[in-house]
Amino acid sequence: MTCAACVGRVEKRLARIDGVTAGVNLATGRARVLHPAGVPVAELVAAVERAGYTAEPLPAGAPVGVTAEEPDERWRLLVTALAAVPVLVLSMVPSTQFTAWQWVCFALAVPVVTWGSAGFHRRAWQGLRHAAATMDTLVSLGVVASFGWSAYALLFGGAGDPDMRMPFSLTADGGGAAHVYLEAAVGVPLFVLAGRLLEGRVRRRSGSALRALAELGAKQVCLREEGGEERLVPIELLLPGQEFVVRPGERVATDGVVVEGGSALDLSLLTGESVPVEVGPGDRVAGATVNVGGALVVRATAVGTDTQLARITALVAQAQAGKARAQRLADAVAGVFVPCVLAVAASVLGFWLGAGAAPQAAVTAAVAVLVVACPCALGLATPTAL
Incomplete structure (x- = not known):
């Protein structure tokens, strides 16, 4: 798309499908489409292609993807x-x-x-x-x-x-x-x-704000299994209720509750406050915050799109799509x-x-x-x- 007239064409083409409403954003190249459950995504993509453009479903939680300069x-x-x-x-x-x-x-x-x-x-x-x-x-x-x-x-x-x-x-x-x-x-x-x-x-x-937020999240987590053994796994494998270790200097992998240890966390991501906050057993912690003190053992309470960081990212994406x-x-x-x-x-x-x-x-x-x-x-x- 190159102008607002292109946006209008795509929106009108999608709106021809019964029950479908769409808002297309030129700056981000995204369309936010509300459609009945009986309308498959393939039909929406085909409607965009009939308007002379291309489209593909966006994975949940994906950051804004803006193409590199050609x-x-x-x-x-x-x-x-x-x-x-x-x-x-x-x-x-x-x-x-x-x-x-x-x-x-x-x-x-x-x-x-x-x-x-x-x-x-x-x-x-x-x-x-x-x-x-x-x-x-x-x-x-x-x-x-x-x-x-x-x-x-x-x-x-x-x-x-x-x-x-x-x-x-x-x-x-x-x-x-x-x-x-x-x-x-x-x-x-x-x-x-x-x-x-x-x-x-x-x-x-x-799209730099969304990309920066996405990069703040941890990519791996150190799980603590039964018997005290520790295992490094991708963050996608972490489930609610599992315990993981956060060493000094590492980011908290996801939202959770401190089970063992005491430390200070840099919460500037969420609050803007540069002074670290002390946490101990029973305190709630947020994912992507930085551990600047001792080691912690945290029990995960929310993962994936349910974390505070994911919700912040979703709000920014929603603001850009509107x-x-x-x-x-x-x-x-x-x-x-x-x-x-x-x-x-x-x-x-x-x-x-x-x-x-x-x-x-x-x-x-x-x-x-x-x-x-x-x-x-x-x-x-x-x-x-x-």
Whole structure:
């Protein structure tokens, strides 16, 4: 998913199943689905796939899994920037234009429009196959329209003259001079790629709290069996009622009651208090707290998802999966934003052509609508900021 329009598509597709309600979070890439017992999970996954995306059930207690930064995306942004910046400078600063400058810009724009924007075109095509439009649709249309018109102007519209100069103008006319719009064709992918790379980093940091909580838990526990023998086993094998040993410097494996020994525990994980608290036989202890004193023997009272640490983690995950009122509003608006923008662009094109304007001015005005709207922060900034 790349924008709030994608979120709306997935939610609507899931809601078509009787008795199913779903809330999808763009920042975490998770869906919280309530469904009748008779609706299998496979049917929910199939509904998401029919919307053009993929999904899989999340294991209970799993931390937020945010994908690592893709090296290919960094390279794509770097190559796009190296090709786009000269085009932007030559197109926007007339004093830098030289003989056949527009053909140099055209050659630099080709890899940006094709390879650099390939992800936008692919996702836009996938959306069209599912009769849906997203922000990627606007990006793809804006890039293709501005590049296509520029190619036409270079080949057939007189802009291919090596001595052509394009003055800076605040209007579509530009004093009658030939115009190409390669700066829009390369600028939009550049800025959207940069924004999404930054957004991806924010998404990864948004899951750091859950990952940090998950890493606090003990991975192994030293069981004390009958006869006083001790055995080191994975924490998953610990059952309520079993006794385990906590040596100085170790973390308490799970919630329990002290049976033997006395020590001081660092409870800053739960209370924020940095001063260790003394505990002895009969005192309750929480998992993941640190033993800073003597050895303890603890009888487990809660394991797995029943521990305090697991409940804290679940609360944080629930908070990230939920939506604030502002985000729900942004998602609702984004669901109709793209179709409205496309309708406005088509209306603008038809209006100027019907008013007798030159095709260049009409296409320029329609492309301007797409170019201005496609990197809109509506669907990205709200979930990221929240």
